[in-house]
Amino acid sequence: MNDLKAYLEKRDALRAKTVPRLTLFCCGGTSCLSSASDVIIELLRGKVEAHGLEADIDVKQVGCLRLCGEGPLIFVEPDDITYVQVQVEDVDDIFTQHILNKQTVERLLVTEPDGSWVSSYREMPFYKTQHRIALRNCGEIDPRDIGAYIARDGYHALALCLLEQTPEQVIETIKQSGLRGRGGGGFPTGLKWAYTAAVKSEEKYVICNADEGDPGAFMDRSIIEGDPHSLVEAMTIAAYAIGAKQGYIYIRAEYAISIEPLKLALDKAREHGFLGDNIFGTTFCFDIDIKLGAGAFVCGEETALIRSMEGHRGEPDKKPPFPSESGFRDKPTSVNNVETFVNVPAIILNGAAWFASYGTEKSKGTKVFALAGNIKNIGLVEVPMGTTFNEIIYEIGGGHPEGKEIKGVQIGGPSGGVITRDYFDTPIDYDSLTAIGAMMGSGGMIVMDEDTDMVEIAKFYLDFTQEESCGKCTPCRIGTKRLFEILERLTSMQGEPSDLDKLETLARNIQAASLCGLGQSAPNPVLSTMKYFREEYEAYAYRTKKTKYTIDPKKCIGCTKCARVCPVACIRGVVREVHIVEEAECIACGACYDACPVDAVLRP
Amino acid sequence: MKNKILDISSLDRALLDQLDTYIKNLEGDNEENLIHVLHRAQALFGHLPHNLQLYVARALNLSGAKVNGVVTFYSFFNEEPTGKYVVSVCMGTACFVKGADKVLQKILDIIGTKKNEMSADGLFTVKDVRCIGACGLAPVVTINDKVYGKVQVNDVETLIGRYKGGQSA
Numbered sequence: 001m002n003d004l005k006a007y008l009e010k011r012d013a014l015r016a017k018t019v020p021r022l023t024l025f026c027c028g029g030t031s032c033l034s035s036a037s038d039v040i041i042e043l044l045r046g047k048v049e050a051h052g053l054e055a056d057i058d059v060k061q062v063g064c065l066r067l068c069g070e071g072p073l074i075f076v077e078p079d080d081i082t083y084v085q086v087q088v089e090d091v092d093d094i095f096t097q098h099i100l101n102k103q104t105v106e107r108l109l110v111t112e113p114d115g116s117w118v119s120s121y122r123e124m125p126f127y128k129t130q131h132r133i134a135l136r137n138c139g140e141i142d143p144r145d146i147g148a149y150i151a152r153d154g155y156h157a158l159a160l161c162l163l164e165q166t167p168e169q170v171i172e173t174i175k176q177s178g179l180r181g182r183g184g185g186g187f188p189t190g191l192k193w194a195y196t197a198a199v200k201s202e203e204k205y206v207i208c209n210a211d212e213g214d215p216g217a218f219m220d221r222s223i224i225e226g227d228p229h230s231l232v233e234a235m236t237i238a239a240y241a242i243g244a245k246q247g248y249i250y251i252r253a254e255y256a257i258s259i260e261p262l263k264l265a266l267d268k269a270r271e272h273g274f275l276g277d278n279i280f281g282t283t284f285c286f287d288i289d290i291k292l293g294a295g296a297f298v299c300g301e302e303t304a305l306i307r308s309m310e311g312h313r314g315e316p317d318k319k320p321p322f323p324s325e326s327g328f329r330d331k332p333t334s335v336n337n338v339e340t341f342v343n344v345p346a347i348i349l350n351g352a353a354w355f356a357s358y359g360t361e362k363s364k365g366t367k368v369f370a371l372a373g374n375i376k377n378i379g380l381v382e383v384p385m386g387t388t389f390n391e392i393i394y395e396i397g398g399g400h401p402e403g404k405e406i407k408g409v410q411i412g413g414p415s416g417g418v419i420t421r422d423y424f425d426t427p428i429d430y431d432s433l434t435a436i437g438a439m440m441g442s443g444g445m446i447v448m449d450e451d452t453d454m455v456e457i458a459k460f461y462l463d464f465t466q467e468e469s470c471g472k473c474t475p476c477r478i479g480t481k482r483l484f485e486i487l488e489r490l491t492s493m494q495g496e497p498s499d500l501d502k503l504e505t506l507a508r509n510i511q512a513a514s515l516c517g518l519g520q521s522a523p524n525p526v527l528s529t530m531k532y533f534r535e536e537y538e539a540y541a542y543r544t545k546k547t548k549y550t551i552d553p554k555k556c557i558g559c560t561k562c563a564r565v566c567p568v569a570c571i572r573g574v575v576r577e578v579h580i581v582e583e584a585e586c587i588a589c590g591a592c593y594d595a596c597p598v599d600a601v602l603r604p
Numbered sequence: 605m606k607n608k609i610l611d612i613s614s615l616d617r618a619l620l621d622q623l624d625t626y627i628k629n630l631e632g633d634n635e636e637n638l639i640h641v642l643h644r645a646q647a648l649f650g651h652l653p654h655n656l657q658l659y660v661a662r663a664l665n666l667s668g669a670k671v672n673g674v675v676t677f678y679s680f681f682n683e684e685p686t687g688k689y690v691v692s693v694c695m696g697t698a699c700f701v702k703g704a705d706k707v708l709q710k711i712l713d714i715i716g717t718k719k720n721e722m723s724a725d726g727l728f729t730v731k732d733v734r735c736i737g738a739c740g741l742a743p744v745v746t747i748n749d750k751v752y753g754k755v756q757v758n759d760v761e762t763l764i765g766r767y768k769g770g771q772s773a
Contacts, residue, residue, distance in 0.1 A: 031740035034738055034741055034751035034752075066726045113625025133756055212737065215735035217735070217737075218737035253643060253735075254680070291640075294642070294678030294679075296678050309636070310676070312635075312674065314677065370739060373702070444697065461697075513664065536766075558680055
């Protein structure tokens, strides 16, 4: 393929080859695979073969279908049927009832609270309001099949860049689109590329940061597993724009099962001439290798990531010099994360103005959020920037699974903060989040209900940061440890009112004095929860916090349900009389709270 | 450590040969390859005892201190032996808010060991791990490569019981 015409012919030939037939799109995302979707796929394929139906029915393993909480998922097209929570035992019914007898297996559909069934994902609020750019191919194609990617315009953007545009034009398009880094601080991608392009050097590097370390974020992993070629194509475009010959994908060793599809994608891209020497017959040469991480949160910071790639302890360096001047092997290097990259081919194909038409004034395009925690619909959500928390939590997420009150949302992982209900109508973009004390981070969104103890949450994050602190600079190494100790003292009821001031002062000092972005943002979970849930801190500091369950005598009807479920038998009372919890013996397990039919049990 | 005589008598020669072959076929800078070599060594031996670290250091012409510095920095590398079954409880936020800490405690109680320490019978090592990105299944426990989702405290006894005989479930 040495010109655009050859590419387009190849693409159209691949499109023509795809015959429309009954296709079962089976989710091969991490959550679904863990629930045996691979076994289900094998069984389905076995049945199709046994009946000699290979020509009529295609059982495809695709990337993440996004509604992870309802997995394993199967979308049947063109029948427009969506099966959820499919078990190995359901394979017979799907095959016999649906495939052979053309009848929907109703018990595997999503059931509404009123007992009715939703037959297609297209009718579900979870899917209806999403808009996919980064996840455009995820769940649509077999990630192992490069032909399927090409048929969906894959590598078209690369062809356009190499054959019809100068590197400057490519950078200008990315700048105009307003694309900002999706992994943390939100630095403009076009600018980063322009800085790296401007430095004169024979050797330059493009690095993909796939060290998705934020707890609760799994979008990058889903993209790599579901659409690896988009990443390969985007990195190659970036290399052309900045003048690099070599690229690296730095990926967490914990993501072992993501690495195989990625390696396969690289091999296939080389076979087809999208990587290697003289790509599309031009003088441009580029290849990509994989570098393994080894479990260090700080390696998500670009200078630490580069140190780790060089075989050192992953400690960050001071900036400047920025990696765009002196990065990997002291050469100009552009580091971008997975989600940022995969937007690039779409921008090249559809134009900067198209991309910039989504989002808010300073945050363009869409953002993928990993929605999890105490929420009905758990999964990946891609929405235009500027969508509000209310829309994500209540419309897409479906609210609390048991209808409890949602107290707050943690966004941005250990660097982010907790946001209360009062801010749920905030349009989510980089700047509005920073303004309310959180940050975009990589887009992990953990919903917390009324049972969540915010001081415990802050402690949870600080436990994480103090353990993950690389130890290079004192404010982070010692400061986060001390913050954690104060929180531990408070939650074990050993705290003092003066601890609150100490927490705040120390947190501010760490913010001001730490070397890298991770240290500077490490106190965010403490500061944001202190700001919005100060009364919870005070309850610990003044030791007024109730730790045991009690029963409201006005509400108790004496049904004995609580006493019967209590594992330590510390609830006294007889039938039809008010029951009492012996607080000294209560282990605060909450069994009575869940058992009470009239909400008479009061939580600590 | 430089003058210390390297004692590799406790290491399996056949595995060392495999490691040697791996190192021999590597291209590029020794230092840059270190983390990949350590991944390989740990995959072969299960953990990275000091003499193995020193062996790697000699093979790559790096100092023992350098290798030890890298091994101890990254949580993926273990210096201590691990049990036949590594039970990892995900401590990502999604799992935490769904009670992963209670699940972890219950597992430790049942096995009767401490976090990151091999159980006396050599069967189990229990760890808490960073988010494994399967938040839809929270709380998540992995035993070697098998993933168990939506694990409740009450499920733990049966789950661990399946591995207690030493035969994989």
